[in-house]
Amino acid sequence: MRDTLLFLLGDEQVEIACCDPTLTVLDWLRLDQRMTGSKEGCAEGDCGACTVVVGRLDQGRLRYEAINACIRFLPTLDGCQLLTVEHLKGKDGALHPVQQAMVDCHGSQCGFCTPGFVMSLFSLWLNEDAPSVSRIEDALAGNLCRCTGYEPIIAAAQRMCRLGERERFSPDREVIAARLRDLADAQTLTLHGPGGTFNAPATVAALADLMTAHPTATLVAGATDVGLWVTKGMRRLDPVIYLGRIEALRLIEDRGDHLRIGAMATHADVRPALAALSPQLDELMRRFGGEQVRNAGTIGGNIANGSPIGDLPPALIALGSRLVLRLGDQSRIIPLEDFFIDYRKQDRREGEFVEAVVVPKTAPDALFHVSKISKRFDEDISAVCGAFLLRVGEDGRIAEARLAYGGMAATPKRAAAAEAALIGRAWDEAAVAAAIAALPGDFTPLSDMRASAGYRLTIAGNLLRRFLIETMQPGVETRVAGLLAEAAHG
Numbered sequence: 001m002r003d004t005l006l007f008l009l010g011d012e013q014v015e016i017a018c019c020d021p022t023l024t025v026l027d028w029l030r031l032d033q034r035m036t037g038s039k040e041g042c043a044e045g046d047c048g049a050c051t052v053v054v055g056r057l058d059q060g061r062l063r064y065e066a067i068n069a070c071i072r073f074l075p076t077l078d079g080c081q082l083l084t085v086e087h088l089k090g091k092d093g094a095l096h097p098v099q100q101a102m103v104d105c106h107g108s109q110c111g112f113c114t115p116g117f118v119m120s121l122f123s124l125w126l127n128e129d130a131p132s133v134s135r136i137e138d139a140l141a142g143n144l145c146r147c148t149g150y151e152p153i154i155a156a157a158q159r160m161c162r163l164g165e166r167e168r169f170s171p172d173r174e175v176i177a178a179r180l181r182d183l184a185d186a187q188t189l190t191l192h193g194p195g196g197t198f199n200a201p202a203t204v205a206a207l208a209d210l211m212t213a214h215p216t217a218t219l220v221a222g223a224t225d226v227g228l229w230v231t232k233g234m235r236r237l238d239p240v241i242y243l244g245r246i247e248a249l250r251l252i253e254d255r256g257d258h259l260r261i262g263a264m265a266t267h268a269d270v271r272p273a274l275a276a277l278s279p280q281l282d283e284l285m286r287r288f289g290g291e292q293v294r295n296a297g298t299i300g301g302n303i304a305n306g307s308p309i310g311d312l313p314p315a316l317i318a319l320g321s322r323l324v325l326r327l328g329d330q331s332r333i334i335p336l337e338d339f340f341i342d343y344r345k346q347d348r349r350e351g352e353f354v355e356a357v358v359v360p361k362t363a364p365d366a367l368f369h370v371s372k373i374s375k376r377f378d379e380d381i382s383a384v385c386g387a388f389l390l391r392v393g394e395d396g397r398i399a400e401a402r403l404a405y406g407g408m409a410a411t412p413k414r415a416a417a418a419e420a421a422l423i424g425r426a427w428d429e430a431a432v433a434a435a436i437a438a439l440p441g442d443f444t445p446l447s448d449m450r451a452s453a454g455y456r457l458t459i460a461g462n463l464l465r466r467f468l469i470e471t472m473q474p475g476v477e478t479r480v481a482g483l484l485a486e487a488a489h490g
């Protein structure tokens with residue numbers, strides 16, 4: 001066991017022996033270190049003013065990612081490098097190309113959002129040489145600005161890549177990677193603070209033991225949900241068990257006819273794996289939160305939190321996914337849909353954790369569609385999410401139908417009556433009409449701030465119509481089809 005938190009703040013090694021388990025990175029920076037460059041706007045991961053860049057080893061290689069410091073707990077940085085806007089200037093005081101480009105393009109007016117934009121751009125600059133405008137827009141979707149209208153910021157993003165001087169301003173990756181390797185170990189980190197205890201095992205076996213010893217502990221993965229329990233719900237969490245040091249839980253394995261995705265795989269990592277199954281899934285993941293949320297949030301957290309409006313469960317249920325749950329040294333595998341019992345009530349036993357998700361690859365003759373309807377296009381959770389998988393037999397009749405929805409019930413749920421209405425029919429307008437007529441038998445949705453019950457039912461049916469149009473009218477211009485054409489033309 002190790003009882004000291006170790007990480008790099010810029011080039012400096014930090015060692016902390018006493019720390020609350022849920023002290024946020026932003027509070028530590030601003031209140032403790034007096035590094036006030038990173039700002040607090042919303043304290044819930046939505047505005048990006050607090051964006052920082054974290055370097056971490058990923059299977060031995062150094063990887064830099066933008067994350068939201070406001071909802072990230074400081075002890076989760078163990079073994080990482082933290083870079084803030086204060087670290088960008090050169091030793092001679094010269095502005096970093098990202099900062100210079102923001103000045104040149106007038107990318108800042110009131111300036112409150114600016115450090116966050118600069119850090120999101122810095123992450124992009126570190127990782128990509130010549131991002132397209134749509135890639136820049138994606139990278140900035142998690143940053144809000146009320147003054148500049150975004151155009152100058154996008155112009156700055158293009159300009160920063162032309163300013164050269166990459167070597168002068170880039171961290172020395174080999175040196176940093178070596179230093180992070182020196183910090184890494186296979187021991188469980190156990191950190192005490194006045195507010196409770198933070199545990200971070202480094203192996204699945206150590207996690208299983210810890211969960212058996214503390215069956216009611218709060219598990220923390222990317223903290224993009226749990227962080228808000230603290231910053232908005234003012235909850236105290238004790239003890240905390242953090243999953244992020246366990247490399248095995250981050251693995252995404254292609255096992256022939258299925259993918260096995262470890263619970264700690266982030267949305268950023270899951271996206272290419274799912275995109276290979278369907279461009280529909282690529283688009284779903286592109287719109288999942290903003291870049292900072294996708295870099296931190298995990299597939300396991302999205303499932304385990306049991307939200308009725310999580311984006312991945314409907315898609316994974318339609319694909320016929322199964323969940324691997326682990327208690328001690330025993331694993332069990334259940335259909336994902338059976339995990340969701342009632343509102344925020346999941347089939348997870350005390351001490352059990354989600355280990356992985358098994359996602360079957362779609363058969364070549366299967367038709368698949370997923371659509372997310374949200375109030376804001378980017379960085380917003382669904383009002384309704386519909387995911388559909390159909391197989392039409394050689395006789396031209398629908399042989400298998402899996403229709404799953406989020407936002408229509410207390411849990412992500414299959415539409416059994418609508419599925420039954422489709423079986424045995426040709427896949428055509430009459431079939432869609434029959435399925436739509438059956439939907440009220442499946443769902444009695446709620447009205448809330450995201451959508452009214454009537455809107456939800458109408459949309460649920462209209463998404464089936466969209467599915468039909470996309471699958472049965474070759475060359476039709478829908479958003480995903482349009483994106484595919486764009487990608488094909490470079």
Ligand SMILES: Cc1cc2nc3c(=O)[nH]c(=O)nc-3n(C[C@H](O)[C@H](O)[C@H](O)COP(=O)(O)OP(=O)(O)OC[C@H]3O[C@@H](n4cnc5c(N)ncnc54)[C@H](O)[C@@H]3O)c2cc1C
Nearest residue numbers: 045221222223224225226289297298301302304310311354
């Ligand atoms: C700004 C913002 C935008 C967002 N946008 C979206 C969106 O577009 N779509 C969407 O679906 N969600 C969205 N979310 C919600 C959130 O990002 C996702 O639900 C995310 O997948 C949660 O994963 P996490 O790793 O951060 O989980 P955490 O917050 O760490 O944990 C969530 C829950 O799961 C439990 N848990 C985590 N891992 C495990 C495990 N392996 N076994 C058992 N229990 C576990 C935790 O104890 C907790 O109860 C958004 C959140 C924010 C802040």
Ligand code: FES
Nearest residue numbers: 041042043048070
């Ligand atoms: S303060 Fe708004 S995302 Fe962190």
Ligand code: FES
Nearest residue numbers: 109110111145146
């Ligand atoms: S410059 Fe004012 S909020 Fe962006």
